[in-house]
Amino acid sequence: MEKTFFWLTLVLNIIFFSFLTTSFYLLFSPKVSLPPLPPILEEEFWNLTIIHTNDVHSRYDQINSAATDCTKEQFEAGNCYGGTARHKTLIDRLRNKSNNSLLLDGGDQFQGSMFFTYYGVKINSKVLNLLGYNATAIGNHEFDKGPDSLAAHHSRLTMPIVCANINTTLNHSLRKYIKPYHIFKEYDLAVIGYITNTTGGISNAGPTLSFYDPIPTVQYYVNKLRANGIKRILTISHNGYGPDKELAAKTYGVAVHIGGHSHTLLANDTTLPDYDHALGPYPTVVRNALGEDTLIVQAFWSGKYIGHLDVTFDMKGRVVNYTGGPILVDQSIPQDPGVLELVKKWREPFDKYVKIVIGKAKDDFNQLNCQRGECTMGNLITDAMLESRNNSHAALMNAGGIRASLLKGNITRENVITVLPFENSLVEIEMTGQNITDMLEGVVSRWENKLSRKKITSFIQVSGIRFTYDSSRMMYDRVLEVKIRNPKTRKFESINLSEPYKILTNDFISNTGDGILPYPIEYIPIGNEEVEVEHYIKSRCMIKPYLDGRIEDKSIKHEDIKPINIHEPIHFRYQL
Structure with a gap:
């Protein structure tokens, strides 16, 4: 018992004198500057490659400058563009150069060529799946054969279909395929879709569908996503360049709007053959409702161009850097042999008739x-x-x-x-x-x-x-x-x-x-x-x-007033 007490007393004394010694040293010893600890990074940056198309309108074979079927003579003269076989080559190239990429479509894959006239909606879903789109919006021409045909098309797709401002309550066949947004969990990123609310008057959507104003609808889903921790948010729309600019200015929380419907070329390269028809720069930068920059892109129509935008996000989901532009899909881009053979096979039943x-x-x-x-x-x-x-x-x-x-x-x-x-x-x-x-x-x-x-x-x-x-x-x-x-x-x-x-x-x-x-x-x-x-x-x-x-x-023409594009009236010119 005495030995135990002795050892316990000894340990306590050692602890006490160690504490006194350390305190004395800290109080009276000279101060020494230690190297600072590495700072915790306040912002983390993340890169994404956005590859996008819109208003392809079933141009799955190569076209000429008039967006009609390319002839042998035009091909020999080097005047052919687009087509699914070239799209496959270019999209694969862009994906292989990026660690993070999304292939998105702004709608109106339907209508416009014999592929649609002859096959209806069957070829459209094959092409979207073949190219591996990550998500697609809905265009007004997707309703040309009625909602039931669109539902059949959606049933065959391997990617999400997003449209936030469509009311499908009375149409159960479409309701199960369309959702307002899709979250790419691997990227911690969401894509919201929307369509022009004039769709009821310019399509064959029928009485079971209605369309809301996209501006409050998009903001509602942005707020919902951000409340759930999703800060990187894109939209894919079929709404038109002018309306997209208005939506971008009246909302917040969206980094990039990928558009369609107005067949708009946005471009900075003056050497592009269609540059004279460009309605703005690529990307178009708009100040949103909080005064932050948001980007708008669109890639003409008929598949003649493919949009390509490299974006850097900060940890708050804002764009801090970007580069890119529309890529002209001309004959310098080889046609994928397998896809080319497939397109030729699709053409066989109607080829002689249409030529x-x-x-x-x-x-x-x-x-x-x-x-x-x-x-x-x-x-x-x-x-x-x-x-x-x-x-x-x-x-x-x-x-x-x-x-x-x-x-x-x-x-x-x-x-x-x-x-x-x-x-x-x-x-x-x-x-x-x-x-x-x-x-x-x-x-x-x-x-x-x-x-x-x-x-x-x-x-x-x-x-x-x-x-x-x-x-x-x-x-x-x-x-x-x-x-x-x-x-x-x-x-x-x-x-x-x-x-x-x-x-x-x-x-x-x-x-x-x-x-x-x-x-x-x-x-x-x-x-x-x-x-x-x-x-x-x-x-x-x-x-x-x-x-x-x-x-x-008879009015005096002003050079600063640009003409309207397809389905895009000048809503604010001389407005009362």
């Missing part, structure tokens, strides 16, 4: 100007419509329905199908002079229908009508003069507001498509747009593009 030459073009017919005013493609199509029924007064169609140009030389059946792919019916409706004038006021105001308040999403092309307007005047007071053809005398006369007129158009417009008419108008079926244009070209053998002043803006 039949139906006439010749003396020069190029231009589609790119059809949303600005009178265009040579619009004159050709509406003149053909009017000739099919000479006792009608006039013909009109939506410029958005003209999907390609025609190049000088042979015109094949496939060229016509590519220009007019929607299989619209040609119909005759009756409108008074007042109805026609009201319609023209809405179209040239480029905003919304005065009666229905529905957005007008396309300009028009006409035959048998000549009108002048002044775009600098107040909205709905721009039309200066309207003359209409008398089918008996073949002469143009001033329009009579109370007189009824027989107008040829397509069933899309007569059912209020693109908001051009305020309400559906009962019609008489006449034929098919595409067939009538083919007959018109065949009857002439050689056709020549021309403008004759049938649509004229």
